[in-house]
Amino acid sequence: MKFLLLFCVGISYLFADAHVLIYHRFNDDRYPSTNTPNSELKKQFAYLKDNNYTVVPLKAIVDKLSTNESIPDEWVAITIDDGYKSFLNALEIFKEFKYPFSIFVYAKATEQKYSDFMTWEELKSLEEFGGSLEFHSYAHPHSTRLSEKTLQEDFKKGLELFNNKIGHMPSFYSYPYGEFNENVKNTAKEFGFSAILNQNNGAVDKTSDIYDLDRLAVVGKADLKTLLNFEVLEAQWNEPKSFPKDGNLTKVNIKTTSNATKAKLYITNIGWMDVKVKNGMIEETIEEKLANQRTRIILKIGNKASTKIIVKD
Numbered sequence: 001m002k003f004l005l006l007f008c009v010g011i012s013y014l015f016a017d018a019h020v021l022i023y024h025r026f027n028d029d030r031y032p033s034t035n036t037p038n039s040e041l042k043k044q045f046a047y048l049k050d051n052n053y054t055v056v057p058l059k060a061i062v063d064k065l066s067t068n069e070s071i072p073d074e075w076v077a078i079t080i081d082d083g084y085k086s087f088l089n090a091l092e093i094f095k096e097f098k099y100p101f102s103i104f105v106y107a108k109a110t111e112q113k114y115s116d117f118m119t120w121e122e123l124k125s126l127e128e129f130g131g132s133l134e135f136h137s138y139a140h141p142h143s144t145r146l147s148e149k150t151l152q153e154d155f156k157k158g159l160e161l162f163n164n165k166i167g168h169m170p171s172f173y174s175y176p177y178g179e180f181n182e183n184v185k186n187t188a189k190e191f192g193f194s195a196i197l198n199q200n201n202g203a204v205d206k207t208s209d210i211y212d213l214d215r216l217a218v219v220g221k222a223d224l225k226t227l228l229n230f231e232v233l234e235a236q237w238n239e240p241k242s243f244p245k246d247g248n249l250t251k252v253n254i255k256t257t258s259n260a261t262k263a264k265l266y267i268t269n270i271g272w273m274d275v276k277v278k279n280g281m282i283e284e285t286i287e288e289k290l291a292n293q294r295t296r297i298i299l300k301i302g303n304k305a306s307t308k309i310i311v312k313d
């Protein structure tokens, strides 16, 4: 009994908040930046199994969030964006481990039979193996650049097609390229999704925004141990809230619940810097002309992280 107790304490110490993984392509070495070879996928799944992680359907995590319940730290959900045909290379491994998964469908690519994408029939057949089919837009747009009306049309067209071909509506949405701003988020919410996912490395706990859930990007020889060590950092982003109109980032102002005195701040094209934390506040003066359409700002305190993505409209 004592042994069992010690064993349990030892195990629980390993876990750090729930996580959602995002994959793209499988065993397709033409695209190393988005691909996971089957040999690596097997190692990753064995790692999850051997370390007592519980791979749950994404819905299980969302249900906990919707009812404001704590999410078990050992829970992991697996998502796959776009619906590339190469998923079929990995299906046997998912079946072997009996791991549920959610595929976010890029409707136009499937409808127009782009050669790299699964057909509607192939997608539908995955429901039998614990796959849930979700939505990743009609035309995979850079959403922040569209007018509200054009963006709504993308949703309407894609969802109608999805419903016709799959036979039911999706529950979840993932932002194409992980790009969004408040307007895009609000438009997406109008379509009734029960959760929306981004593409920022991080964890999920009961304080997470259900319309902005972090996902750990898994590519190549990804180190799951390091990725799964991420914890949620509760943070209120006062500045920047959106992409600066003149493209000049001048200030970062974040309020956290942390009592740490030091943090690390990452800004695309600048890299990591050490910053001070005073009474939970981070106030940094920055002088940066943002060259990228999409800038990612990450605040890390220890293994806790909060990310803000700002995208030019």
Ligand SMILES: [Zn+2]
Residues within 6 Å of the ligand: 081, 082, 106, 136, 140, 176, 177
């Ligand atoms: Zn995508």
